[in-house]
Amino acid sequence: MTLKVMTVFGTRPEAIKMAPLVLGLEQMSCFESVVCVTAQHRNMLDQVLSVFEIEPQYDLDLMSIDQDLYDVTASVLLGMRDVLSEACPDIVLVHGDTTTCLAASLAAFYQNIPIGHVEAGLRTGDLQAPFPEEANRLLVDGLSHYHFVPTQRAKQCLLSENISESRVFVTGNTVIDALLYVRDKVITYPIVRWQQLFGLDLFERIMSARRFLILITGHRRENFGQGFINLCTAIKVLAQRHPNWDLVYPVHLNPNVQRPVRAMLSRLDNVFLIGPQEYEAFVWLMQRCDLIVTDSGGIQEEGPALGKPVLVTREVTERPEAVEAKTVMLVGTDSGKIINSVEQVLLDPAMYQSMSTAHNPYGDGQAAACILEVLQRMSHSSNALKQFSIQRPKFNINM
Numbered sequence: 107m108t109l110k111v112m113t114v115f116g117t118r119p120e121a122i123k124m125a126p127l128v129l130g131l132e133q134m135s136c137f138e139s140v141v142c143v144t145a146q147h148r149n150m151l152d153q154v155l156s157v158f159e160i161e162p163q164y165d166l167d168l169m170s171i172d173q174d175l176y177d178v179t180a181s182v183l184l185g186m187r188d189v190l191s192e193a194c195p196d197i198v199l200v201h202g203d204t205t206t207c208l209a210a211s212l213a214a215f216y217q218n219i220p221i222g223h224v225e226a227g228l229r230t231g232d233l234q235a236p237f238p239e240e241a242n243r244l245l246v247d248g249l250s251h252y253h254f255v256p257t258q259r260a261k262q263c264l265l266s267e268n269i270s271e272s273r274v275f276v277t278g279n280t281v282i283d284a285l286l287y288v289r290d291k292v293i294t295y296p297i298v299r300w301q302q303l304f305g306l307d308l309f310e311r312i313m314s315a316r317r318f319l320i321l322i323t324g325h326r327r328e329n330f331g332q333g334f335i336n337l338c339t340a341i342k343v344l345a346q347r348h349p350n351w352d353l354v355y356p357v358h359l360n361p362n363v364q365r366p367v368r369a370m371l372s373r374l375d376n377v378f379l380i381g382p383q384e385y386e387a388f389v390w391l392m393q394r395c396d397l398i399v400t401d402s403g404g405i406q407e408e409g410p411a412l413g414k415p416v417l418v419t420r421e422v423t424e425r426p427e428a429v430e431a432k433t434v435m436l437v438g439t440d441s442g443k444i445i446n447s448v449e450q451v452l453l454d455p456a457m458y459q460s461m462s463t464a465h466n467p468y469g470d471g472q473a474a475a476c477i478l479e480v481l482q483r484m485s486h487s488s489n490a491l492k493q494f495s496i497q498r499p500k501f502n503i504n505m
């Protein structure tokens with residue numbers, strides 16, 4: 107019997123992290139794969155769909171410029187009502203902690219469709235940081251039947267919330283699958299591709315062995331306003347103090363990010379504000395750079411896997427594993443602290459060496475295979491189904 111699995115995602119990072127699963131589902135005859143994108147992100151999502159050659163069966167196409175949390179939540183919930191009624195999947199897979207993830211889970215719950223939460227169990231313990239993601243993932247874990255967690259720590263978080271161990275599966279993070287897949291592709295591309303993409307001046311700086319390259323990203327809601335002003339101040343000071351360093355910043359399309367970044371950093375010779383990069387180009391940049399400064403969740407996981415030190419411009423992280431492994435450092439959003447930390451890492455060879463050789467705690471690139479194996483087992487195991495129906499008697503699951 108085939109299991110009809112619907113994957114639902116809407117933003118760039120969800121798409122990157124769900125892509126290995128979608129590709130796997132499409133290849134295995136025991137599954138019928140249905141992809142639904144909400145397009146909470148439009149351009150940044152389409153970039154990823156094209157890299158992984160994914161063609162969704164459903165596209166809610168809901169993004170609007172300057173959308174707020176109410177807009178996205180309401181549009182996903184209403185859009186998913188009709189999609190789920192028409193497609194009738196056996197299970198819905200959602201990812202992480204976005205509004206798409208929360209609202210799609212709620213929509214599936216309303217139709218008694220079991221939910222598998224990929225990248226479950228991440229917690230900071232602070233509902234305000236990240237906002238609203240910490241609340242989203244708590245709520246989604248409360249609604250989910252299967253929890254695919256990246257690490258033992260994430261599993262412990264769920265167990266401490268009284269989620270049954272039989273429903274929690276430690277799989278590693280699918281971002282490592284996606285990263286290794288794309289890294290191996292990118293290695294085969296001729297170098298001239300990057301020269302054409304970035305232009306001669308930036309390309310030569312990226313390739314120069316005599317200059318340090320710092321890669322920067324940022325988009326967290328809790329950093330809007332003063333947090334971004336502080337980050338930009340730090341970038342400006344570093345750029346002026348170190349003319350032989352280059353700072354490359356692919357700026358997120360959120361207007362709350364574009365406005366301060368472009369206003370404060372547009373006129374510096376060694377600061378390059380570029381658009382969001384396709385995943386392949388971004389992976390190439392991560393490989394070429396010396397240091398990453400970011401508030402991103404995914405990049406905190408990718409940097410360590412590529413042996414790059416990562417400074418995280420947040421006060422708290424739900425990914426403490428790499429901080430404990432000493433490859434990621436939490437630096438907050440104080441300008442002085444960001445400046446000192448960047449200089450400390452780049453100017454102290456011993457520190458640089460130790461941060462760039464620490465191990466990656468997020469898996470070996472087999473996370474999607476692990477998740478698919480669990481789903482396959484579930485679909486064939488009458489015991490698992492029995493257990494499932496005891497816990498959720500009202501759910502009607504046809505596996």
Ligand code: UD1
Nearest residue numbers: 117146147148149150151170171172173204205359360361
């Ligand atoms: C969202 C997620 C966040 C995730 C991040 C990844 C929520 C609440 N937030 O935040 O968890 O880490 O994505 O990047 O779910 N925009 C475009 N084109 C795009 C994408 C965004 O123009 O392709 C602009 C639009 O003006 C849009 C705005 O960015 O309204 C904000 O997008 P939204 O998804 O609401 O928030 P993010 O900050 O991207």
Ligand code: UDP
Nearest residue numbers: 119122356382383384385388402403404405
């Ligand atoms: N990324 C990308 N292009 C960029 C910047 C980031 O492809 O210009 C990738 C990055 O490698 C990672 C993901 O996007 O896999 C992270 O997305 P983001 O930081 O927007 O979201 P988060 O991970 O914080 O939810």
